[in-house]
Amino acid sequence: xxxxxxxxxxxxxxxxxxxxxxxxxxxxxxxxxxxxxxxxxxxxxxxxxxxxxxxxxxxxxxxxxxxxxxxxxxxxxxxxxxxxxxxxxxxxxxxxxxxxxxxxxxxxxxxxxxxxxxxxxxxxxxxxxxxxxxxxxxxxxxxxxxxxxxxxxxxxxxxxxxxxxxxxxxxxxxxxxxxxxxxxxxxxxxxxxxxxxxxxxxxxxxxxxxxxxxxxxxxxxxxxxxxxxxxxxxxxxxxxxxxxxxxxxxxxxxxxxxxxxxxxxxxxxxxxxxxxxxxxxxxxxxxxxxxxxxxxxxxxxxx
Amino acid sequence: xxxxxxxxxxxxxxxxxxxxxxxxxxxxxxxxxxxxxxxxxxxxxxxxxxxxxxxxxxxxxxxxxxxxxxxxxxxxxxxxxxxxxxxxxxxxxxxxxxxxxxxxxxxxxxxxxxxxxxxxxxxxxxxxxxxxxxxxxxxxxxxxxxxxxxxxxxxxxxxxxxxxxxxxxxxxxxxxxxxxxxxxxxxxxxxxxxxxxxxxxxxxxxxxxxxxxxxxxxxxxx
Ligand SMILES: Nc1ncnc2c1ncn2[C@@H]1O[C@H](COP(=O)(O)OP(=O)(O)OP(=O)(O)O)[C@@H](O)[C@H]1O
Ligand SMILES: [Mg+2]
Numbered sequence: 001x002x003x004x005x006x007x008x009x010x011x012x013x014x015x016x017x018x019x020x021x022x023x024x025x026x027x028x029x030x031x032x033x034x035x036x037x038x039x040x041x042x043x044x045x046x047x048x049x050x051x052x053x054x055x056x057x058x059x060x061x062x063x064x065x066x067x068x069x070x071x072x073x074x075x076x077x078x079x080x081x082x083x084x085x086x087x088x089x090x091x092x093x094x095x096x097x098x099x100x101x102x103x104x105x106x107x108x109x110x111x112x113x114x115x116x117x118x119x120x121x122x123x124x125x126x127x128x129x130x131x132x133x134x135x136x137x138x139x140x141x142x143x144x145x146x147x148x149x150x151x152x153x154x155x156x157x158x159x160x161x162x163x164x165x166x167x168x169x170x171x172x173x174x175x176x177x178x179x180x181x182x183x184x185x186x187x188x189x190x191x192x193x194x195x196x197x198x199x200x201x202x203x204x205x206x207x208x209x210x211x212x213x214x215x216x217x218x219x220x221x222x223x224x225x226x227x228x229x230x231x232x233x234x235x236x237x238x239x240x241x242x243x244x245x246x247x248x249x250x251x252x253x254x255x256x257x258x259x260x261x262x263x264x265x266x267x268x269x270x271x272x273x274x275x276x277x278x279x280x281x282x283x284x285x286x287x288x289x290x291x292x293x294x295x296x297x298x299x300x301x302x303x
Numbered sequence: 304x305x306x307x308x309x310x311x312x313x314x315x316x317x318x319x320x321x322x323x324x325x326x327x328x329x330x331x332x333x334x335x336x337x338x339x340x341x342x343x344x345x346x347x348x349x350x351x352x353x354x355x356x357x358x359x360x361x362x363x364x365x366x367x368x369x370x371x372x373x374x375x376x377x378x379x380x381x382x383x384x385x386x387x388x389x390x391x392x393x394x395x396x397x398x399x400x401x402x403x404x405x406x407x408x409x410x411x412x413x414x415x416x417x418x419x420x421x422x423x424x425x426x427x428x429x430x431x432x433x434x435x436x437x438x439x440x441x442x443x444x445x446x447x448x449x450x451x452x453x454x455x456x457x458x459x460x461x462x463x464x465x466x467x468x469x470x471x472x473x474x475x476x477x478x479x480x481x482x483x484x485x486x487x488x489x490x491x492x493x494x495x496x497x498x499x500x501x502x503x504x505x506x507x508x509x510x511x512x513x514x515x516x517x518x519x520x521x522x523x524x525x
Contacts, residue, residue: 004414019396207394208405209378211457
């Protein structure tokens, strides 16, 4: 197709938007609402996931050693543990460090007094802090660690993690289903809205077909129209999402319960997703809208 | 050239619109097609534009074998045909110039050619001063002239007119048919459907009569 024709068709598409401005506004609104629903669902899921992985990351396995384990044995154990499958890192956590940390975490007037009773004798055991690479595969790793000699006890968050991993999977599946449904529903609504604006021009389309226009030529203005409205809706939805999201976080952070839960990792800061959000919205808006519009021209192109 | 051989059309509702029709209109001819309402005249035209396909028989239009022509390539055939309809089929949101230019744009013609050709055909049908007007601002006769300009702009081999005078008064009807005659004299084949016998008698020439889907008369009169 020639450049001049592309220009002409582009102009026609823009003109169509104005000529059918009521339909255009309707399509724009429907698109914006669909995008917002999709966007906020994704943000909600992303925040939950962030919270879950935040909790997961906090969790490490701590093994407390028997009193009779000396430093030679300890470093041997460290090497063995490091070679166990799924172990990401091992750090030795001596009883002195543990005591220091304990003192720090109890920073109060009573602390010094409390610890003065302990005297020179440190009652805490030496320990290893072990980070697990894949938290979902923790069980066999724990079994391997258990086989080692010199272990007094193991502190692991197995139950909690099982719940969280289950939750994460569940949310993943549910959100995928919801998103798919939202996209399908928007497509259907948009193609119906577009059908109305195509209906207005069915006469024009019929005449174009009669004078020998190709289907592509007929579709391009609708495509342009759809893309343009989609992009507009994407920009609008981006603005609404950014403002809405930051306001929402402000409000939610005032609620102590929510705050204390989310404070593990915090909400996803907007700067982290704003670029992806705008691009994603615009792309989704354009694709849904252009696709819906072109779909609805099909029945008139058969002539 | 238009050629039909043993063509029949049965619509999906069982109506036998055309029955074993054979017909040949040579290049450069002017032919009237007459018949009562429901005789099958519009069905014949839809066949020639490949809007519908015959139940049986063969059709050739301007060198296209319609049996072999794919629906998706129908635009190639249509670009060789200009059409005029009773209801003008103009686009009311476009002015006269754009209604005509639109055909050339639709077939991706060069912009320079459009700029020369469109004013030329508009003046040919006598609407030079109305190029900026919209269809709703024009009389029926003027609207049909626009439709004629649009049919001509593409320099088609064949013009098909389906009751082009159906909505016009007798005087304007004569003017339109005279324009069609003029176009025919420049070498374009014209096939004009009408049920106004007056008009046919006035101009004479080849006349094809369809009755109940069959050709009952095909000869020169007047
Ligand atoms: N799409 C269709 N589906 C079913 N039947 C149809 C269809 N189009 C036309 N017919 C029938 O086919 C027959 C011929 O119709 P056609 O339109 O060809 O008549 P016509 O000669 O053009 O009449 P008129 O002078 O009123 O325009 C009629 O009986 C009509 O009812
Ligand atoms: Mg008819």
